[in-house]
Amino acid sequence: MAVSFGVFGTDTMDKIGVYSLRIESEIAPNKWIEEFTVYGSSDPDTFYAMDTIQHGGDFYFDGMPGVKYRAVMVAYAKNASGYEYSKEMACTGRYCE
Numbered sequence: 001m002a003v004s005f006g007v008f009g010t011d012t013m014d015k016i017g018v019y020s021l022r023i024e025s026e027i028a029p030n031k032w033i034e035e036f037t038v039y040g041s042s043d044p045d046t047f048y049a050m051d052t053i054q055h056g057g058d059f060y061f062d063g064m065p066g067v068k069y070r071a072v073m074v075a076y077a078k079n080a081s082g083y084e085y086s087k088e089m090a091c092t093g094r095y096c097e
Helices: none
Strands: 002-028 031-039 048-060 068-079 082-085
Touching: none
Parallel strands: none
Antiparallel strands: 002 031, 002 048, 002 068, 068 082
16 A cells, blocks of 8 residues: 655755654544554655655555555654644545555
């Protein structure tokens, strides 16, 4: 399965991207459990960009057919004024085919 992500800054950032991406599966209607979490530091070329206003990309994982998954992301941005982490953002669940 693919998770596409985009992080947008307010201006050019020294570093911008995904701090963490948690993959969850649905075990009952609207009841989610964590499958795993990947951190941007584990693959900075995929999850971060330097000296830009935005960064986007794709993260791939092997899902099980028929299982509904969602991604929960925390974004990160840093410039000369400091750094900031976003609140958790969850996408709509999707079934693995």
